[in-house]
Amino acid sequence: MDAIVRDLSGWIPVLLDVWRRARRLPEGPRDRLLPHELREVTQAVRKISAGLTGGRSLAGTRYMDDPRLLGAYLLYYWPNSYAQARHVLRFVMAASRASSVLDLGSGPGPVAFAALDAGVDHASAADRSSDALDLARTLAVERGEPLSLLNWNAANQPVPEGKFSLITVSHLVNELWLGQSDAVSRRAGLIERACAHLEPGGRLLVIEPALRETSRAALEMRDRLLDKGIVPVWPCLFREKCPALLKESDWCHSEIAWEPPRLMADIAKGAGLHKEALKMTAIAFMRASEAPARTDDSCIFRIVSEPLASKGRQRFMGCGARGRIGLSLQTKHITESNRRFGRLRRGDLIRVEGFEEKGDGLALLPESRVDFVP
Ligand SMILES: C[S@@+](CC[C@H](N)C(=O)[O-])C[C@H]1O[C@@H](n2cnc3c(N)ncnc32)[C@H](O)[C@@H]1O
Incomplete structure (x- = not known):
């Protein structure tokens, strides 16, 4: 700014x-x-x-x-x-x-x-x-x-x-x-x-x-x-x-x-x-x-919410090739490679590597990597 x-x-x-x-x-x-x-x-x-x-x-x-x-x-x-x-x-x-x-x-x-x-x-x-x-x-x-x-x-x-x-x-x-x-x-x-x-x-x-x-x-x-x-x-x-x-x-x-x-x-x-x-x-x-080709990379998400209150988890809504979907990380699974997740802000564009489908959302794992997409 x-x-x-x-x-x-x-x-x-x-x-x-x-x-x-x-x-x-x-x-x-x-x-x-x-x-x-x-x-x-x-x-x-x-x-x-x-x-x-x-x-x-x-x-x-x-x-x-x-x-x-x-x-x-x-x-x-x-x-x-x-x-x-x-x-x-x-x-x-x-x-x-x-x-x-x-x-x-x-x-x-x-x-x-x-x-x-x-x-x-x-x-x-x-x-x-x-x-x-x-x-x-x-x-x-x-x-x-x-x-x-x-x-x-x-x-x-x-x-x-x-x-x-x-x-x-x-x-x-x-x-x-x-x-x-x-x-x-x-x-x-x-x-x-x-x-x-x-x-x-x-x-x-x-x-x-x-x-x-x-x-x-x-x-x-x-x-x-x-x-x-x-x-x-x-x-x-x-x-x-x-x-x-x-x-x-x-x-x-x-x-x-x-x-x-x-x-x-x-x-x-x-x-x-x-x-x-x-x-x-x-x-x-x-x-x-x-228009430039749309991304088919289903690991890329735009963060479209603020941090959502959730007991024992960090949670956001993301939107990407899969549509709008909940992304969460259990506090006990926070590691060096996924720590960035908790500091995300609305509008951030990220790529998440290594997650599993859980309920109607995606759960990050201890080995998940979170990177900003330039
Ligand atoms: C909220 S102001 C927005 C001004 C500026 N674009 C901005 O973002 O601050 C809405 C503007 O739309 C104009 N407007 C409303 N109805 C219009 C119409 N039918 N044709 C052209 N301009 C119109 C108003 O005169 C006003 O200047």
Whole structure:
């Protein structure tokens, strides 16, 4: 996270300066809000948080057109989305560098700027809120970033023209066709149409909130896309229907520990939010015909849970060529070669050598080896 935190800390004075000018406030500290500023922002962040996570009354509404809410978005959710996208792009762009990005539902552009900072040459940001796009334009001018802006409504306009090596769709999908019985298939249709704008070998990245409801809806959309020849290439190893959907209580998300910048920590504290980790459901897709071959190695697993409480055992859920499966190691079987198992974290990619099937899961043995897959 070091480079991400460093780059983000370079953005904070710009966000604060742009916010103060938009709110017609005098200049202030470069890394934090003054107490009266913090009061306004925390109030609005509380409203957004309740409206997008709790009752979801703001989801799908034009909250970006309210200057106080847009301002709060800029100072709190913008850095959050930026950090999420930078983290995921490390994996998504590891296989091939992207030269151009189309950011759908960009808001004030955190993901477009994250892609530019990750090495993309040019970004286009598309959103239906012209206020959010204006803010993205101001940020681009401040930083001299190559950003084009497109007024675009997902509900009734075609995907913007052009070919892109990367398309990002961050925290937009769950706001579309909300409450409609065919929402999942409409969302899958949008992603399918967007994929037609990928250059050969291009990737489309969806990021969604890690709530049970939004995460499961994203996984359902993932499954619809399989039928359209669009496959998940990260973080999923399993290219069949998502096994997390089998049980109503399951969902799947990434979680990355980080130290948020002071500005975010102050706002989170003031608004009573706990943001000690970045949480999201993120999936990168490719056209199946261009995707790298899937792994058939049934000893490779993505860890998809935190450590699960279990008496006398260390336990995680893993997902791989076998689907989603419990992995466990009895405390009495911990040895030098498998000790790493107990220190695993959600998202780790591991190869386990030497285990036995036990019940509906896999049990590691004293001789098991646990290695990280690069
Ligand atoms: C939660 S914000 C996400 C902003 C940014 N992508 C991020 O990750 O922080 C959702 C964005 O989707 C936009 N949006 C919602 N419905 C839309 C639609 N029908 N067409 C285009 N944009 C839409 C909103 O204006 C808002 O900027």
